[in-house]
Amino acid sequence: MSKxxxxxxxxxxxxxxxxxxxxxxxxxxxxxxLSHQINETFDDLLLNAAQRLERRxxxxxxxxxxxxxxxxxxxxxxxxxxxxxxxxxxANGNMIAGFSGLSDPPTASHEPVFYDVNYAGNxxxxxxxxxxxxxxxxxxxxxxxxAESKExxxxxxxxxxxxxxxxxxxxxxxxxxxxxxxxxxxxxxxNAVSQALRQRSPNDLQALDDDAPKEILPLIQxxxxxxxxxxxxxxxxxxxxxxxxxQLRTPISEIRALTEIALKDTPQSPVHSSLQEIQRIAExxxxxxxxxxxxxxxxxxxxxxxxxxKVDLVAICQEACAQTAPNIYKQGQExxxxxxxxxxxxxxxxxxxxxxxxxxxxxxxxHAGGSHAYQGTITVVLTADADQIVLTVSxxxxxxxxxxxxxxxxxxxxxxxxxxxxxxxxxxxxxIATAHSAILTLSNRHQGxxxxxxxxxxxx
Amino acid sequence: MKALVVEDNVNLAKSIATTxxxxxxxxxxxxxxxxxxxxxxxxxxxxxxxxxxxxxxxxISLLRKLRHQQNTIPVLIISARDSxxxxxxxxxxxxxxxxxxxxxxxxxxxxxxxxxxxxxHFGGETLQCGRLEFFPDAMELRLxxxxxxxxxxxxxxxxxxxxxxxxxxxxxxIIDRLxxxxxxxxxxxxxxxxxxxxxxxxxxxxxxTVRGLGYYLESKDQEPTPPSGQTYE
Numbered sequence: 111m112s113k114x115x116x117x118x119x120x121x122x123x124x125x126x127x128x129x130x131x132x133x134x135x136x137x138x139x140x141x142x143x144l145s146h147q148i149n150e151t152f153d154d155l156l157l158n159a160a161q162r163l164e165r166r167x168x169x170x171x172x173x174x175x176x177x178x179x180x181x182x183x184x185x186x187x188x189x190x191x192x193x194x195x196x197x198x199x200x201a202n203g204n205m206i207a208g209f210s211g212l213s214d215p216p217t218a219s220h221e222p223v224f225y226d227v228n229y230a231g232n233x234x235x236x237x238x239x240x241x242x243x244x245x246x247x248x249x250x251x252x253x254x255x256x257a258e259s260k261e262x263x264x265x266x267x268x269x270x271x272x273x274x275x276x277x278x279x280x281x282x283x284x285x286x287x288x289x290x291x292x293x294x295x296x297x298x299x300x301n302a303v304s305q306a307l308r309q310r311s312p313n314d315l316q317a318l319d320d321d322a323p324k325e326i327l328p329l330i331q332x333x334x335x336x337x338x339x340x341x342x343x344x345x346x347x348x349x350x351x352x353x354x355x356x357q358l359r360t361p362i363s364e365i366r367a368l369t370e371i372a373l374k375d376t377p378q379s380p381v382h383s384s385l386q387e388i389q390r391i392a393e394x395x396x397x398x399x400x401x402x403x404x405x406x407x408x409x410x411x412x413x414x415x416x417x418x419x420k421v422d423l424v425a426i427c428q429e430a431c432a433q434t435a436p437n438i439y440k441q442g443q444e445x446x447x448x449x450x451x452x453x454x455x456x457x458x459x460x461x462x463x464x465x466x467x468x469x470x471x472x473x474x475x476x477h478a479g480g481s482h483a484y485q486g487t488i489t490v491v492l493t494a495d496a497d498q499i500v501l502t503v504s505x506x507x508x509x510x511x512x513x514x515x516x517x518x519x520x521x522x523x524x525x526x527x528x529x530x531x532x533x534x535x536x537x538x539x540x541x542i543a544t545a546h547s548a549i550l551t552l553s554n555r556h557q558g559x560x561x562x563x564x565x566x567x568x569x570x
Numbered sequence: 571m572k573a574l575v576v577e578d579n580v581n582l583a584k585s586i587a588t589t590x591x592x593x594x595x596x597x598x599x600x601x602x603x604x605x606x607x608x609x610x611x612x613x614x615x616x617x618x619x620x621x622x623x624x625x626x627x628x629x630i631s632l633l634r635k636l637r638h639q640q641n642t643i644p645v646l647i648i649s650a651r652d653s654x655x656x657x658x659x660x661x662x663x664x665x666x667x668x669x670x671x672x673x674x675x676x677x678x679x680x681x682x683x684x685x686x687x688x689x690x691h692f693g694g695e696t697l698q699c700g701r702l703e704f705f706p707d708a709m710e711l712r713l714x715x716x717x718x719x720x721x722x723x724x725x726x727x728x729x730x731x732x733x734x735x736x737x738x739x740x741x742x743x744i745i746d747r748l749x750x751x752x753x754x755x756x757x758x759x760x761x762x763x764x765x766x767x768x769x770x771x772x773x774x775x776x777x778x779t780v781r782g783l784g785y786y787l788e789s790k791d792q793e794p795t796p797p798s799g800q801t802y803e
Contacts, residue, residue, distance in 0.1 A: 359650040360579060363672040367585030370675045374592075396672030428740065431783050435738035439778065439786050445738075447782030490782075 118293050125289045133278045137271070144270050148263050153224050153237065160222070160239045160256040163196060167206070172246045174200070176207045192259035195229055201240060201251035212236065212255050232259050299323050303330060315341040351406035355399045362399060366392040401534040404469075408462050408541045421458040423499060423566075424449060427490050430467035438475055444487040445471070453494045457569050458546045466542040470503035470562050473535045478507030478560060486559075497568050504561040509554040518552055539564070571686055572596040573617040576606040576632070577648070578624055586619060586648075589675040590682055603627025607635060615643055616686055619678070620665075622649035637664035644685040648673065680736070688733055697732035699789050700775055704732050713771065720770060723748060727763045731777065731787045740784035 166177040176198060197208035211230070215223040215238035223238045236257035243252045299322050306318060317334040320327060369389045376382055431445050438445050471488055478484035486506040493500050510518065519540040536552075543550045543564050551563040573595045577583040580601075587597040595617070600606040604626040610618070618636075622629035633645060645664065650671040666688075667681050687697065697704040703712045709725050711718045720728065730747045731739060745755045764785065768777065776788035 356650060359671040360582075363650075364579065364581040364585075366672050367582055367589075367675050371585050371588050392672070393674070399672065400670070428783065431780075432738040432740075435780070435783075435786055436736050439736070439788055444778065445780050445783060445786075447780075449782060 117297065121293050122286070122289065126286065129282060129285060133282060137275060137278065140274055141267070141271055145263075145267050148266050149235075152235065152258075152263050156224075156235065156237045156256055156258055157222050157239070159194075159258075160237050160254050163198065163254050163256060164239065164241055164252075167198065167243065167252060169243075169245050174206050174243070174245055174250075174252070192261045193232055193234075194259075195232075195234065195257045197253075197255040199253055201253055206252070208255075212257055214238070215255070227257055229257065234258060235260055235263075299326055300329075303333075307333070315344075348406045352403055355403040355406065358395075358399050362392060362396045366396060398534070401538065404465055405534050405538050405541070408465070408538055408545065418457050418459055420455045421460050421463060422455055423453050423463070423492055423501065426460060426463050427467055427492060427501070430464050430471060431490060433464075434468050434471045434475070438471070438488065441475065441483065442485050443475055446487055446489045448489060448491040450491075450493055453492050453499055454568060456499060456546070456566050458566075462542045462545065466539050466564065467501070467503070469535045469539050470564075473539075473562070474503055474505040474507075474560070476535075477510075478505035480508035482508075494568070499566040499568055501564045501566070502561060504555060504559055506557075506559040509558060509560050510552075512554065515552050515554075519550065536562075571616045572598075572614055573619060573682065574598050574600060574606060574609060574615050575619045576600045576603065576624065576629070577619070577621040578602060579621070582621075582648075585675055586678055589679050590619070593679045593683060595682070601625075603629065603632040607632055610636065610641070610643070616689070617682055618643050618645045619682065620645055620647050622647060633664055644689045646678070646681055646685055648678070684736065687735075697729070699732055699735055699787065702732070702771070702775055704729055718770060720767065721763075724763050724767050724770075727760070728767055731785065735787050735789035738780060738784055738786050743784070 163176075168175055168177060195209050195212055197210060197212040198206040199208075199210075200206065209229070213227050213229070215225050215236070217223060218240070220240060225236055225238070227234045227236045234257040236255055239254045240251055241254075243250050303318065303322065303326065315337045317337060318330050320330050320334065322330050366389065369385055369392055373382065373385045373389060376385065427447060431447055435445055467490065471490065474488045475484065478486065478488070484505065484507050489502075489504050491500075491502040491504070493502075519536045536550075539562070540550050546566060548564050548566045551565065553561050553563075555561045571594060573590055575583055575586050575590070575597055577586060577599070578601045583599050583601065587599055590597050598609060598615075600609055601624075603624045606618075606620075606624075607627065620629045620633065624632070627635075629647065629649070633647075636643065636645075644666045647665040647668045648671065649668070666685050669678060669681060695706075697706070701714050703715075704710070705712070706729065709722070709729075711720055711725060711728055726748055727744055730744055741757050741760045744760050745757075748755045748760075764777070764779070778786045778788065780786050
């Protein structure tokens with residue numbers, strides 16, 4: 111797996127690398143310039159020392175002497191650091207004072223000559239100065255050489271370079287921090303978009319706000335365009351689904367009606383059992399078609415959340431009970447509605463919420479008995495606390511195999527193949543619950559029977 | 571009882587007509603809205619079974635015209651158009667009940683009977699439920715033909731329950747029905763009336779208490795039907 115590229119590290123790299131190169135270049139050129147400047151300054155001081163030495167030469171009884179205590183040699187030094195060596199001799203070769211081992215300058219000149227020299231294991235910088243002098247009445251040329259060890263120059267250069275490097279590092283760290291901050295601020299709109307997408311419900315295909323900076327506007331427009339296409343694709347699928355179901359309604363009605371008539375006309379006929387089977391299948395098909403339409407409709411409405419309103423769940427439950435009651439009582443089952451406290455209104459779609467409740471009641475009515483017809487009570491309960499409202503529909507039947515509970519909300523899954531359900535009931539319920547940010551919980555009850563809870567977040 | 575079935579699908583028209591004839595209706599059939607309007611002008615119909623998708627004049631327009639003419643004939647709408655919006659629309663325009671395709675013929679017969687029962691009630695006909703018979707004009711309840719001694723309020727409750735057989739009736743509806751008189755009626759009072767009615771009738775005549783919801787009177791004049799996956803929509 112290759113490492114995912116990051117815009118932040120890319121930006122950091124492209125800001126950091128040139129910065130480092132520039133810093134190194136600046137340090138090298140500073141070093142060259144500094145060494146040059148320091149050398150010139152020190153050379154001037156060295157020449158100055160040589161000229162001072164020159165002034166201390168005098169003649170005594172026709173002999174050249176120098177007016178300098180041995181220990182004052184060090185005062186010749188530029189900064190009093192390092193070692194000082196000197197040599198004074200006549201141009202014709204007579205030594206006057208100093209270290210005779212100091213080498214001659216590479217060229218002889220009347221101008222001062224600066225040169226590097228090595229003496230007694232010391233790296234030295236030397237200056238040679240030749241000037242005319244009168245020994246009595248005899249004119250002589252005297253050569254003065256003053257050499258100084260280079261440590262002072264090195265030390266000064268180093269001090270400068272250390273300070274400069276330190277400054278560079280501090281500036282660099284500061285620059286990287288500023289760059290990080292700038293990257294963070296620059297990427298903020300991008301993070302805002304990804305967060306906005308992450309916090310969406312899976313069914314929310316509304317367009318993103320396009321008030322983003324122009325650099326990410328094309329991205330947002332592409333996302334919005336994609337969502338638009340997804341929305342259209344979902345809508346056309348649902349429309350097809352609705353059209354198909356709708357077109358099937360009339361023919362299925364005809365089959366059912368003709369079968370019912372034929373059944374009455376042929377009580378003793380050998381085709382009676384076949385007709386009964388046709389009737390059962392037609393009833394099943396009509397139930398499935400109705401549920402498919404509901405499924406299509408609830409999916410369709412998930413995309414559009416514009417017609418949500420304040421809904422009284424108590425009234426919804428009462429209507430759903432009134433609607434399902436004739437069928438429930440016809441089958442010898444009973445209904446009950448328990449309301450323990452006042453229930454705050456929620457924001458929702460009253461039509462799909464009523465489908466949710468009727469589907470749960472029908473589901474219990476169809477499946478509570480397992481392989482037998484159910485003969486018990488179906489109880490609808492509404493409870494509320496500060497955070498949530500719970501709608502529960504429970505029965506006292508045989509319950510559901512624990513291993514199959516998770517599969518119940520799958521489309522066309524029927525845990526009891528012999529019951530006449532469509533396999534869509536709980537899928538529809540789940541879809542409606544999801545659209546209302548509610549959580550669907552399916553469980554067997556301790557006291558026997560099955561229970562479906564829909565937990566709505568409280569909007570109060 | 572005379573009913574007009576307006577349905578352009580021949581198979582469905584024939585089946586509905588056959589079923590309603592068995593339920594003691596005299597049936598005429600029309601296959602479009604215009605013809606239906608013409609036939610209805612002759613009068614004498616107790617029920618209109620109306621498909622919404624019709625050639626010429628569609629069901630909703632026909633119904634609107636009828637109601638505009640102050641015709642109060644009970645109307646049962648049958649439609650392939652689903653959606654509760656459609657249903658609400660139909661009921662607003664003046665339909666009395668709404669049945670969505672695919673339906674069972676048995677259901678059509680039951681709804682037709684219920685509609686006529688509710689309408690006939692105002693015409694002074696009696697209400698029946700098993701061994702019980704209610705005479706609205708005389709405000710009298712008879713058990714096996716013998717008049718029973720019930721308080722006026724109890725009779726009113728009984729009348730309302732008999733009109734609304736096979737329907738869930740809540741206490742508020744009963745209270746609305748009774749509150750024409752001066753004293754307001756409480757839930758507890760309704761419960762008292764119901765328990766007295768039960769005691770006086772003395773056998774299980776099909777009245778169920780539906781916890782948290784109200785009451786349900788199961789009519790005993792229908793043959794019991796096998797359980798089916800039919801949902802009422």
